[in-house]
Amino acid sequence: MPQLVELVLLPGERHDEAALQLKAARQADLRPDQVSHIEILKSSLDARSRQPVYRVRAEVYGPQDIFRPEPAILAGFKPVAAQKKVIIVGAGPAGYFAALELLEQGIRPIVLDRGKDAQTRRRDLRAIQQFGKVNPHSNYCFGEGGAGTYSDGKLYTRSIKRGDVRKALRLLVEHGAKSDILTEAHPHIGSNKLPGVVQNIRATIQQFGGEVHFGQHVTDLILKNGRILGAVTEKVQSADEPTTTTPPPRPNKHSSGPTTTEWLADAVILATGHSARDIYRLLHRKNIRIEAKPFALGVRVEHPQPLIDDIQYKQQRNYELPAASYSLVCQIGHRGVFSFCMCPGGLIVPAATAPGEIVMNGMSMSRRDSPFANSGIVTAVELEDLANWQPHGAFAALQFQGEVEQHLFQAGDGSQKGPALRLPDFIAGKLSATLPPSSYIPGLYPAPLFELLPVFIYKRLRDGLVQFGRMMRGFHTSEANVVATESRSSAPVRIPRDPATLMHPDVIGLFPTGEGAGYAGGIISAAMDGQRVARAVMVRLRD
Numbered sequence: 001m002p003q004l005v006e007l008v009l010l011p012g013e014r015h016d017e018a019a020l021q022l023k024a025a026r027q028a029d030l031r032p033d034q035v036s037h038i039e040i041l042k043s044s045l046d047a048r049s050r051q052p053v054y055r056v057r058a059e060v061y062g063p064q065d066i067f068r069p070e071p072a073i074l075a076g077f078k079p080v081a082a083q084k085k086v087i088i089v090g091a092g093p094a095g096y097f098a099a100l101e102l103l104e105q106g107i108r109p110i111v112l113d114r115g116k117d118a119q120t121r122r123r124d125l126r127a128i129q130q131f132g133k134v135n136p137h138s139n140y141c142f143g144e145g146g147a148g149t150y151s152d153g154k155l156y157t158r159s160i161k162r163g164d165v166r167k168a169l170r171l172l173v174e175h176g177a178k179s180d181i182l183t184e185a186h187p188h189i190g191s192n193k194l195p196g197v198v199q200n201i202r203a204t205i206q207q208f209g210g211e212v213h214f215g216q217h218v219t220d221l222i223l224k225n226g227r228i229l230g231a232v233t234e235k236v237q238s239a240d241e242p243t244t245t246t247p248p249p250r251p252n253k254h255s256s257g258p259t260t261t262e263w264l265a266d267a268v269i270l271a272t273g274h275s276a277r278d279i280y281r282l283l284h285r286k287n288i289r290i291e292a293k294p295f296a297l298g299v300r301v302e303h304p305q306p307l308i309d310d311i312q313y314k315q316q317r318n319y320e321l322p323a324a325s326y327s328l329v330c331q332i333g334h335r336g337v338f339s340f341c342m343c344p345g346g347l348i349v350p351a352a353t354a355p356g357e358i359v360m361n362g363m364s365m366s367r368r369d370s371p372f373a374n375s376g377i378v379t380a381v382e383l384e385d386l387a388n389w390q391p392h393g394a395f396a397a398l399q400f401q402g403e404v405e406q407h408l409f410q411a412g413d414g415s416q417k418g419p420a421l422r423l424p425d426f427i428a429g430k431l432s433a434t435l436p437p438s439s440y441i442p443g444l445y446p447a448p449l450f451e452l453l454p455v456f457i458y459k460r461l462r463d464g465l466v467q468f469g470r471m472m473r474g475f476h477t478s479e480a481n482v483v484a485t486e487s488r489s490s491a492p493v494r495i496p497r498d499p500a501t502l503m504h505p506d507v508i509g510l511f512p513t514g515e516g517a518g519y520a521g522g523i524i525s526a527a528m529d530g531q532r533v534a535r536a537v538m539v540r541l542r543d
Helices: 017-027 093-104 118-131 166-173 196-205 278-285 305-313 383-410 424-426 455-471 521-543
Strands: 003-009 035-046 051-063 086-091 109-114 210-215 215-223 227-235 251-253 259-264 267-270 296-306 328-330 335-343 344-350 360-364 372-381 418-422 445-446 481-486 510-512
Touching: 003 017, 017 035, 017 051, 086 093, 086 227, 086 296, 086 521, 093 109, 093 166, 093 196, 093 418, 093 445, 093 521, 118 196, 118 344, 166 481, 166 521, 196 210, 215 259, 215 278, 227 267, 267 521, 278 455, 296 335, 296 360, 296 383, 305 372, 328 455, 335 360, 335 455, 344 372, 360 445, 360 481, 372 383, 372 455, 424 455, 424 481, 445 455, 510 521
Parallel strands: 086 109, 086 267, 109 210, 267 510, 418 445
Antiparallel strands: 003 051, 035 051, 215 227, 227 259, 251 259, 296 372, 296 481, 328 335, 335 372, 344 360, 418 481
16 A cells, blocks of 8 residues: 655645655655655645745555556546537636536537637737727637636635535546646646647547637527527627637528527526626526625735745745745625735736726646736725625625726726735825736726725725735835736625525526635636536436
């Protein structure tokens, strides 16, 4: 039997096979030449002391032990028959992982996405970055892979009760991600690597009999006697025709309108993400219940990466250490203020999904080698905070979110330039005369965020940032920018579902999932929720 060992490795030893084998052998009371295999189970960087070290848990196999790797999950996949079909609205992590789970059980998924495939989508990201042109169907939130494809690809989740984290990570590895994500405490793929992984997942879906159709915007649901029978889409007109599998069924072309298509299936999974506001309004029009829910809203704070390195490592970072990150949280007036989606060695990107709004997000490439570090700093927005928006009912939080984004846009010149302040000026309620360099390609301009943000949001963020400065000596610096707004950390609407069946309580065959439904908060939690819902669909179809 292999021996379980706990190793402490210097940064230079973490990927040094000889050093790893020597220390593992000592811990297992073996000679190095007796070690037949070392299986890393978990690895985390501990920077609490003056000398950062990696703490590694591993299994050490001796000369008589036989290591048997896990069989590939995809090895168990078979082409599906056409008898049972499930429509999946959205090609993000919840939608794609639901599709994989259905294929594994012999059910044909039909994925419909309003956006473009990952490769073609790049042109629209360039348009918003360089020209301020927002395509409402193809942007940092909409398109193949969802918001995570081009906004970092961080895979850490605390939602371990949602499902099998390791299965989700293994599927990513089997589709091209590095195997390190199986063992790292805070796994990360990177916005330059994740698009390829996502495209490989699409290829698997197609290979085993599923379908993926891009440029298909769901505009209606087909309902009869409280049961969902399918969906209606309009073809998104574009000069770039994104990839599709087979021609869509039953096109209906009206002379004065767009091409519409009816898609029929045995069930529908809604996996539309946190920014598909039109889907919420469609459900409301169809008298399908939705609910307002708490969310978080705030700003992006960007520091020079070397400054964060010095704070966290207590020394200048060398090439053996990764770009340092941080995680901060405090309570201000019974509301949380916390860091979100921290991107070491990263970039701030424009994440608006419609013209006339300013939305920020963060991303990092796989090497995390940008000279900047940015993080969302947000505060919880509870429904009790939104008394003036209660007349909007289920759309109260959504309306508030939209008004903030639009107000910040209207303060500018009509472009995607980011309204910003130096961090000490944000705290002092003072307009900055100039701004330090930033990774944000559209550019920044000094703006009175202390007036533009809702008063209660500004005060909580200000007080929270004061506390963060006490937690991290050096965090308060005039070299840091505060940029508004970070508003899409979670959905402001929940689509209810029965806790046992995971089906909408009022519509037979309708299964909400992922971030847009209010049941996830990141790539892996959304992927696991998609898998869980797919299994619930299988139970329903077999009844």
